[in-house]
Amino acid sequence: MRFYACFAEGVVKLLDLKKLLDGSVDSVEFSVSLDECDFIEDSVSASATASGIITNHSGLILLEGSVKPNISAVCARCGKEFVYNESIALEAKIADKLANKDEDEFILMVDSAIDIEDLVRSALILELPSRYLCRDDCKGLCAKCGCDLNETACSCDTEDRDPRWDVLKDYFSE
Ligand SMILES: [Zn+2]
Numbered sequence: 001m002r003f004y005a006c007f008a009e010g011v012v013k014l015l016d017l018k019k020l021l022d023g024s025v026d027s028v029e030f031s032v033s034l035d036e037c038d039f040i041e042d043s044v045s046a047s048a049t050a051s052g053i054i055t056n057h058s059g060l061i062l063l064e065g066s067v068k069p070n071i072s073a074v075c076a077r078c079g080k081e082f083v084y085n086e087s088i089a090l091e092a093k094i095a096d097k098l099a100n101k102d103e104d105e106f107i108l109m110v111d112s113a114i115d116i117e118d119l120v121r122s123a124l125i126l127e128l129p130s131r132y133l134c135r136d137d138c139k140g141l142c143a144k145c146g147c148d149l150n151e152t153a154c155s156c157d158t159e160d161r162d163p164r165w166d167v168l169k170d171y172f173s174e
Pocket residue numbers: 075076077078079080133134135138139140
C-alpha cells in the first residue's frame with residue numbers, strides 16, 4: 001500500500017512518515033517543486049522539481065528519486081544563456097533517531113517527518129556543476145577579437161608565446 005504526498009505551495013515541505021514507521025504503509029511517494037531557487041549560483045533564473053519514493057525495508061528507510069533542475073545559466077566560456085536541466089539522482093538513508101548511527105550517512109527525522117525541500121536544495125547545491133558550459137566542447141570566445149569560436153573561425157594568433165623562443169627562432173633563421 002502506498003501513500004502519495006503532494007505539497008501545497010508556500011508551506012514548509014515536511015513529509016510525515018508516521019504511517020511508514022508504524023507499518024501501516026510500506027512506501028510513501030512524494031513530489032515537490034521549488035519555484036525560485038535563488039541559492040543556485042551563476043543562474044539567471046532557476047527552478048526545480050523532484051519526485052521519488054521512500055520505502056521501509058524492514059527498518060531501513062530509503063529514499064530514492066530524482067531532481068530535475070530547470071536553470072537558465074550563462075556559459076562560462078562563451079557567455080551565451082542556455083537551459084541546464086540534467087537530472088540529479090536523489091538517494092538518502094533516513095533514520096528516526098541516531099542511536100549508533102553515523103550522522104553523515106543518515107538524514108534525521110524530526111517528529112517522524114523530513115523536510116523534503118531542504119533535501120532537494122542540498123542535492124542541488126552539492127551536485128550542480130561549479131560552472132556551466134553550454135556544451136562540453138564549447139570553444140568560447142576569441143581572446144583577441146571576441147568572436148564566438150563556436151560559430152566563426154577567426155584568424156587571430158592567440159597562441160601564448162614565450163618571447164624567449166623568439167630569440168632562438170632568430171638564431172635558427174640566421
Ligand atoms: Zn558556451
